[in-house]
Amino acid sequence: DVVMTQSPLSLPVTLGQPASISCRSSQSLVHSDGNTYLSWFQQRPGQSPRRLIYKVSNRDSGVPDRFSGSGSGTDFTLTISRVEAEDVGIYYCMQGTHWYTFGLGTKLEIK
């Protein structure tokens, strides 16, 4: 199985400040079709996961542009340019290149 390692596991952030979450995979996520299948999900308290980003950097419809994804190979980052109160929750990375595995999650809270 491809292991997805996220850091930090807990991320206290001041409102209006930026935040970054790292995700590293145990193998390259470059698929044989040339795409890199790395997605990011947000899970707000009491809700189901919601996809934010797919194929490293493609934002889903309705996702604020303060969310961005970057990276390549085995090293990926989710960045929130200015954290808002509604961003509180757990963020998961997920790889879809070698079947499907998720990171353990990063809990974002407001300081």
Added chain:
Amino acid sequence: QVQLHQWGAGLLKPSETLSLTCSVYGGSFSDYYWSWIRQPPGEGLEWIGEINHSGSTNYNPSLKSRVTISVDTSKNQFSLKLNSVTAADTAMYYCARGPTAAGHDFDYWGQGTLVTVSS
């Protein structure tokens, strides 16, 4: 707007069979794969398996011996059965659309069903 609504028994005894169903509203049922994903309390997400409209399935090897996913295209529904449950199967279970062709991931999720296994 695509919506997934799931239901099933929430409390099981060890050795019983977990059974959940997910109904899909909106969008094209036949153009996608449909998956089950679970999340044990305080832990991460685990993909269980997937099915398409023609009944083609793939399962997580760690659960394959106990899992059956089936589909009813006349009702736009798919179902999960997990045999011989133990306390380790206690989790929130989600149905989801995907993996998608675009992202090899899951773009719509059900509301979740908490399944507790306890004697």
